[in-house]
Amino acid sequence: MSPEYVLDGHYSDKSDVFSYGVLVIETISGQRNWAFQHPDHELNLLGHAWILWNEGRVMEIIDPVLEESKVESEVRRCIQIGLMCAQHLSEERPTICQVVSMLENENVGLAEPREPGFYTQILGAGAGGRSDAGLAGSVGWMRDVSVNGSTTEIEITRQS
Numbered sequence: 001m002s003p004e005y006v007l008d009g010h011y012s013d014k015s016d017v018f019s020y021g022v023l024v025i026e027t028i029s030g031q032r033n034w035a036f037q038h039p040d041h042e043l044n045l046l047g048h049a050w051i052l053w054n055e056g057r058v059m060e061i062i063d064p065v066l067e068e069s070k071v072e073s074e075v076r077r078c079i080q081i082g083l084m085c086a087q088h089l090s091e092e093r094p095t096i097c098q099v100v101s102m103l104e105n106e107n108v109g110l111a112e113p114r115e116p117g118f119y120t121q122i123l124g125a126g127a128g129g130r131s132d133a134g135l136a137g138s139v140g141w142m143r144d145v146s147v148n149g150s151t152t153e154i155e156i157t158r159q160s
Helices: 003-008 013-029 045-054 064-069 072-085 096-104
Strands: 138-147 150-159
Touching (some): 045 072
Antiparallel strands (some): 138 150
């Protein structure tokens, strides 16, 4: 769900774009955003992808199943588009028509993505406490989210 919907109950076409961006990152990585676990941090998949993007190591996120069939430039472009779609502010996200154009035409230039929405630290089992990594200048609250009978505590943030 997009940040503006979760935080304010506001839904728009850009909410679908946000969800599409998360789906792209999930598909390329073979992981689920909220179920993602990494031994070095407690960030969700979107936060992990953002860290790798900024460190120039985004290709590390690729599902090993895709390794043999990938064309690196195409995968990198899809990840960049996914991150652009998942940007925190809806007005910074492309429209779905722009997304289709970016995917269909390699000559369409891409902007640098900005920090994604819900770039948060998961505070479930093993998190060991609260951390605001990547959330400077934000306010937030805790919320239990239940999906298919499994409950996880997450931190919902609003950029200030």
